Amino acid sequence: MAEQPAIEPMHQFLIHKIWDGPVFQLGGLTVDMSITNSVASMIAGAVILVLFFAMTAKGQIVPNRAQALAEGLYNIVDRVLVTPIIGPAGKPYIPYLFTLFMVILVLNLMGVVLAIGNLGGLSLTFTVTSQLAVTATLAVLTFFSVFFLGFIKHGPKFLGLFAPGGMPLPLLIFMVPIEMISYFVRPVTLAMRLFGNMLGGHVVISLFGSFVVALGLVALSGGLASLAIVPSVLSFGMIVGLTGLELVVAILQAFVFTALATVYLNEVVNFGHGH
Amino acid sequence: MEAEAAKLIGAGLATSGMIGAGIGLGSLFGNYLQAAIRNPSAAASQQTMLFLGMALTETMGLFSFVVSLIILFG
Numbered sequence: 001m002a003e004q005p006a007i008e009p010m011h012q013f014l015i016h017k018i019w020d021g022p023v024f025q026l027g028g029l030t031v032d033m034s035i036t037n038s039v040a041s042m043i044a045g046a047v048i049l050v051l052f053f054a055m056t057a058k059g060q061i062v063p064n065r066a067q068a069l070a071e072g073l074y075n076i077v078d079r080v081l082v083t084p085i086i087g088p089a090g091k092p093y094i095p096y097l098f099t100l101f102m103v104i105l106v107l108n109l110m111g112v113v114l115a116i117g118n119l120g121g122l123s124l125t126f127t128v129t130s131q132l133a134v135t136a137t138l139a140v141l142t143f144f145s146v147f148f149l150g151f152i153k154h155g156p157k158f159l160g161l162f163a164p165g166g167m168p169l170p171l172l173i174f175m176v177p178i179e180m181i182s183y184f185v186r187p188v189t190l191a192m193r194l195f196g197n198m199l200g201g202h203v204v205i206s207l208f209g210s211f212v213v214a215l216g217l218v219a220l221s222g223g224l225a226s227l228a229i230v231p232s233v234l235s236f237g238m239i240v241g242l243t244g245l246e247l248v249v250a251i252l253q254a255f256v257f258t259a260l261a262t263v264y265l266n267e268v269v270n271f272g273h274g275h
Numbered sequence: 276m277e278a279e280a281a282k283l284i285g286a287g288l289a290t291s292g293m294i295g296a297g298i299g300l301g302s303l304f305g306n307y308l309q310a311a312i313r314n315p316s317a318a319a320s321q322q323t324m325l326f327l328g329m330a331l332t333e334t335m336g337l338f339s340f341v342v343s344l345i346i347l348f349g
Contacts, residue, residue, distance in 0.1 A: 010348075080323060189334045196337035199344075256330040259323060 012206060013130055013199065038134075041126040045107045052102075076255065077101050081262045089269050090262070097265075100142065101258040104129060104194065108250035111198060112243065129253075130198040132191060139190035142261045150268040158271065190260060197253050201246045208242065211235040282346060289343035296336025303328050 018040055021033035035043075056070040063071060077098045082090040111127025128134050150158040162179045163172060215232035218225050307325050311318035 084320075084323065189331075192337050192341055193330060193334050196340050197333075200337075200340060252326065256326055259327055260330060263327065 008210075010203065012126070012202060015126075015131075037126040038128055038131060041110065041128050042107070045103070045110055045128065048106050048110070049102060052106075073102065073105075074098060077258060081259055085259075085262050086266045086269050090265065093265055093269070096145070097258050097261055100138065100261060101254055104138070104257055105251065105254035107134075108198060108254055109247070111202065112246045112250045127198050127202060129194055130202060132195045135194040136187070136191040138194070138257070139187040142190065143187035143264070146261070146264045146268055149265075150271065153268065154271050158268075161267065161271070186260075186264065190257065194253055194257055197249055201242070201249055205239055205242050205246065208235045208238045212239070286343040286346040289339055289346055292339025292342070293336040296332060296339075299332040299335070300329065303332055 015036045015038050017034045017036050019035040021035060023030065023032045023034075025031070052066070052070070055066040060067060078094055082094055082097065086093070107128045111129065150161070162176050162183065164175060164179070167175055212232050212235045215228045215235065219227070219229040219232060303325070307318075307321070310321075
């Protein structure tokens with residue numbers, strides 16, 4: 001019987017160094033400037049974003065293809081999210097939300113579209129958003145900018161967010177801690193959602209990829225075992241279907257992250273109205 | 276029972292939290308579809324809320340996924 005390749009669905013998420021950079025001490029912290037596969041993917045994503053910006057920077061009245069795409073993406077953030085949820089007061093925050101949307105979208109899509117190179121265990125590409133460190137950075141950045149914006153705009157009155165109006169005092173003793181917990185768990189859920197979605201989908205695709213190889217090798221041994229080619233081909237069909245599903249998930253998660261950031265921002269911008 | 280075996284069983288059991296997320300997502304999309312068929316003209320305007328609800332429901336399932344990952348690899 002042929003040697004079975006090891007089934008390692010988590011292997012694609014390992015970070016390894018591509019280029020050894022200088023390592024130095026900075027204020028008691030060890031800083032490693034090496035280029036890992038994660039950093040390389042982030043640089044590739046940044047290059048794509050800058051190229052996209054350069055292509056669409058010169059606005060024309062009759063848009064070309066790149067500009068039409070950019071305007072469509074901008075409309076998702078502006079007309080689908082910010083204007084209906086926040087209203088006209090949300091206009092100043094569109095640049096941040098649009099940047100968030102584009103960064104997550106590009107990094108997610110790079111992970112899905114180029115992930116086909118990972119099926120053979122080559123580990124050519126890397127889904128940056130499947131690292132909790134990256135999604136937590138985005139989530140914490142978003143959450144605390146919104147939180148401090150609330151204090152800058154409304155001062156100490158903003159703490160009234162944790163005490164819903166018209167509540168009797170005995171209930172308030174229980175409500176305030178519950179409200180605070182549900183408020184401060186937000187960055188955790190934001191980070192977990194993106195991380196879990198990207199990780200889970202890629203693990204499943206990778207598992208079916210290893211089924212194709214393992215069952216195909218069983219089928220090669222001949223005789224009755226060659227029937228194993230049927231589940232092998234079916235698994236390959238599953239990879240195709242799941243990759244399509246992952247494309248939807250990649251776009252949807254970028255949308256959902258931005259939508260939740262918009263909802264959190266709405267509480268700050270429209271604080272005191274409509275509560 | 277060996278600790279390693281208990282770890283694997285525990286990780287498997289932890290994923291049963293996804294049952295709730297599955298029921299939640301089913302009821303969410305089912306109700307949305309029901310409402311959308313009754314009043315198709317209002318369906319498009321509620322799509323953003325649908326995806327928001329989906330994201331919040333899905334988080335509960337993802338928590339159980341992450342817990343099982345922590346049990347497996349933590």
